[in-house]
Amino acid sequence: MTVEQLEHAVQSLSREELRSFSDWFEDFLADRWDAQIEQDVAAGKLDGAAARADEDFEAGRCAPL
Structure with missing residues (x-):
């Protein structure tokens, strides 16, 4: 199925089906x-950001949310 076909199929859905x-x-x-x-975590891609946050x-330098 192409993206165009998918778009057409979605446009054809009823309100309940679309919901x-x-x-x-x-999800x-x-x-x-x-x-x-x-x-990304397993590959260590967020290690720098985590270290800066710590x-x-x-x-x-942190404020409660």
Whole structure:
């Protein structure tokens, strides 16, 4: 299926079907995001950011959210 065909199929959905698809797609994207973060963590890609965050916290440069 091409992107164009997919777009047409989505445009053809009823309101209820679109809501269901939207919920599913949101979960799908969240799962993909989680998997990418896990890969980045395992590869050490976030080590620098984590170290800077720890340094800022220890230096008192953080504010409660």
